[in-house]
Amino acid sequence: MEVESLAREMETAVRVVHLASSLCVKVQEKLRLPSSINGNGNGGHVKSKDDDSPVTVADWGVQAIVSWILAEVFGTQNLSIVAEEDTDSLSKAESLALLGAVSNVVNEALSEATKYGLTKPDEPLGSDDILKAIGRCNSTGGPKGRHWVLDPVDGTLGFVRGDQYAVALALIEDSEVLLGVLGCPNYPVKKEGLSNGCNQSGAGSVSKGCVMYAKRGSGQAWMQPLLPNGYPESATLLKASTVDDPVLATVCEPVERANSNHLFTAGLANSMGVRKQPMRVYSMVKYAAIACGDAEVFMKFAQSSYKEKIWDHAAGVVIVEEAGGVVTDAGGRKLNFSKGVYLEGLDKGIIACSNTVLHDKIIGAVYASWESSSL
Numbered sequence: 001m002e003v004e005s006l007a008r009e010m011e012t013a014v015r016v017v018h019l020a021s022s023l024c025v026k027v028q029e030k031l032r033l034p035s036s037i038n039g040n041g042n043g044g045h046v047k048s049k050d051d052d053s054p055v056t057v058a059d060w061g062v063q064a065i066v067s068w069i070l071a072e073v074f075g076t077q078n079l080s081i082v083a084e085e086d087t088d089s090l091s092k093a094e095s096l097a098l099l100g101a102v103s104n105v106v107n108e109a110l111s112e113a114t115k116y117g118l119t120k121p122d123e124p125l126g127s128d129d130i131l132k133a134i135g136r137c138n139s140t141g142g143p144k145g146r147h148w149v150l151d152p153v154d155g156t157l158g159f160v161r162g163d164q165y166a167v168a169l170a171l172i173e174d175s176e177v178l179l180g181v182l183g184c185p186n187y188p189v190k191k192e193g194l195s196n197g198c199n200q201s202g203a204g205s206v207s208k209g210c211v212m213y214a215k216r217g218s219g220q221a222w223m224q225p226l227l228p229n230g231y232p233e234s235a236t237l238l239k240a241s242t243v244d245d246p247v248l249a250t251v252c253e254p255v256e257r258a259n260s261n262h263l264f265t266a267g268l269a270n271s272m273g274v275r276k277q278p279m280r281v282y283s284m285v286k287y288a289a290i291a292c293g294d295a296e297v298f299m300k301f302a303q304s305s306y307k308e309k310i311w312d313h314a315a316g317v318v319i320v321e322e323a324g325g326v327v328t329d330a331g332g333r334k335l336n337f338s339k340g341v342y343l344e345g346l347d348k349g350i351i352a353c354s355n356t357v358l359h360d361k362i363i364g365a366v367y368a369s370w371e372s373s374s375l
């Protein structure tokens with residue numbers, strides 16, 4: 001499928017994800033300071049949402065800057081942003097300190113916007129501007145038109161624990177994910193990968209942090225290094241692994257048992273002869289690992305009562321597919337991004353593979369394993 005240029009959209013999305021990733025790096029450093037244990041020292045601020053999942057200053061901060069930049073570049077008329085966070089707890093009277101902390105990180109990040117080729121505000125944003133920017137991302141998407149989809153911090157648990165997380169931004173048009181950008185600030189990238197493609201093996205040194213991106217139909221997915229202070233000059237092409245023998249495959253899955261059925265995936269892997277231990281890693285970094293050839297399979301089987309959200313998958317799906325991989329549900333069907341906030345009609349779980357041969361083998365094995373695991 002050929003997609004219209006979308007050059008401005010892609011450039012804006014990649015640049016704002018770099019900027020957002022730099023915000024996250026700073027907040028995560030603060031969170032790791034000893035005075036931040038319990039989450040409230042040094043502006044780290046970790047809160048619990050109604051479902052007990054964590055949300056931090058970085059989640060709100062990233063949502064605010066992405067929303068503000070998209071509105072600056074594309075205007076607010078017809079701007080639809082579907083994103084994870086809302087302003088409910090931030091706008092409460094008792095949340096003044098929290099809102100102040102969000103405001104600080106947002107304005108600190110936006111003051112650096114020109115280093116990323118983005119416009120910065122004439123004056124620091126006030127609390128109302130920030131609440132407005134976060135609150136604007138309340139679209140529920142749908143089958144028609146253009147929708148930006150944002151997970152400001154995916155894998156917030158990993159983020160809080162000083163581990164892997166991702167900033168994920170995608171553009172959906174008429175139900176199709178056209179662009180995907182993933183900021184992975186803690187992802188280890190082989191140095192030789194930065195000049196020759198990150199799926200090359202060898203004993204080279206490792207640097208930390210990258211931004212990956214892809215445009216639907218281009219047949220290309222790209223990676224840039226995350227620099228501490230600005231936008232990089234170069235990008236390298238990503239290629240998913242060609243390994244199609246499960247015996248040699250690396251399988252990734254969520255860290256938390258509550259988020260995916262580890263017992264089921266272990267049984268499935270065993271039945272297929274997978275030998276390596278599963279790579280358990282937080283966030284959409286699992287899609288990133290497949291896109292750059294560090295892993296071959298990502299499987300997630302959430303509880304049947306859980307409904308997957310589009311912002312947890314959109315960016316990762318297009319990047320994996322353009323790098324040569326395949327992403328479907330367990331029935332082999334494409335994920336459906338047309339039904340609003342949720343991936344409706346998902347059969348059992350999500351299976352992302354680095355190539356079609358391996359994908360076919362896994363899909364073939366899922367049903368047999370599912371039947372026997374339910375006996």
Ligand SMILES: Nc1ncnc2c1ncn2[C@@H]1O[C@H](COP(=O)(O)OS(=O)(=O)O)[C@@H](OP(=O)(O)O)[C@H]1O
Nearest residue numbers: 153154155156254255256258259281282283302306
């Ligand atoms: N019960 C349940 N089942 C399945 N999935 C859930 C569940 N609850 C939350 N979530 C979503 O999982 C997102 C984190 O996924 P991960 O793959 O990073 O999971 S894990 O933390 O490694 O276990 C996480 O994304 P973030 O909230 O952006 O971190 C959630 O959207």
Ligand SMILES: [Mg+2]
Nearest residue numbers: 151154155312
């Ligand atoms: Mg998420």
Ligand SMILES: [Mg+2]
Nearest residue numbers: 084151153154
């Ligand atoms: Mg999130």
Ligand SMILES: [Mg+2]
Nearest residue numbers: 053054084156
């Ligand atoms: Mg969350």
